[in-house]
Amino acid sequence: MTTTATTSPAGAEKAPPAARKRSPLAALGGQNLSLIGALVVVLGLFGALNENYLSLSNLQVIAEAATITGLLAIVQTVVIICGGLDISVGSQVGVASVVSAMVFTSTGSSASAGMLAAIGVGVLVGVVNGLVIVHGRVNPTIATLAGLAAYKGLAQLLSDGRAQGYVLNDPVFVFLGRGKIAGLPVMVWILIVVAIAVHVMLKYTDIGRNLYAIGGNDTAARLAGIDINKYLVAVYALIGVVAAVAGILLTARTGSGQPVSGSEGLELKAITAAALGGCALKGGKGGVGGTLLAVALLGALENGLTVEGINTFWQNVAQGALLVAAVVIQQRRNGERAVGLPH
DSSP states (O other), rough: OOOOOOOOOTTTTTTOOOGOOOOOHHHOOHHHHHHHHHHHHHHHHHHHHHTTSSSHHHHHHHHHHHHHHHHHHHHHHHHHTTTTOOOTHHHHHHHHHHHHHEEEEEEESSSSHHHHHHHHHHHHHHHHHHHHHSSOOOOHHHHHHHHHHHHHHOOOOOTTTOOOOOOOTTTTHHHHHEETTTTTTTHHHHHHHHHHHHHHHHHHSHHHHHHHHHHHOOOHHHTTTOOEEEEEEEEHHHHHHHHHHHHHHHHHSSSSSSSSSTTTTTOOOOOOHHTTTOOTTTSSOOOOHHHHHHHHHHHHHHHHHHHHTTTTHHHHHHHHHHHHHHHHHHHHHOOOOTTOOOO
């Protein structure tokens, strides 16, 4: 006797969760949706207050101004994901900027020599940070706080505290600072290339998976055979390289090597952007997309305050408030107890 298979009523069986397609909004994530909403509000508010705010030329100014912060925020995202922090990135930018201009001048206007020297210094200071943290067993915050002071002092010693060199007669530096490709500033293209490269590394390579593992649980990562020390030194070296690129762009944009001006306070902006973008300061969580949205939000807010003639000191107040807000939201989402309350 043969049995006839019965057909289940339509909708009686549901596809397993893994087989269901995520909606575009769900794929973006709540954190990114919040940032997009905040960005729309900021753009709409300042656009209503000033008709020139949303002009193509001003949006380009916002993008160019946010490029250096964006580069640093991207690598800050990487180091936070693996459980570290780098407070010295602004000072590293200052050193690289000075070195690129001084070597350019001393070699008879060789842009390639100036840029290679800056990147070499970036690698050096990054590796030094990593070695101090790994082999000196110094907390990353303390180690890079020391670097913040030391590299700032080094930039001032090399330059005697003054802007160095003049690069605006060099076509390479002019192209980097003022050139365009397909209507977009070269600086923005550099940010896009770095962002894509880091995103691919984090999401689609074993290196990225290992970085998330280190930040999520370093003991488990070590037991799994991951060489944590090697990864940490490499990450801080990467920060040094990208900070050097940012320093070169600062030189190209301003026309000379800047020991402090243009680089001071970049560490706060980079950390704020990474935290706003969803990086868990304990490590193991974060991504490039959220960080870039946060960079855009900070850039739009800063430019809006400037366009409206609001005292620039309020920009620091706003950055500090946003950083605190980002951390508070993280702690609430993670269910962290308040300090002093029982477990």
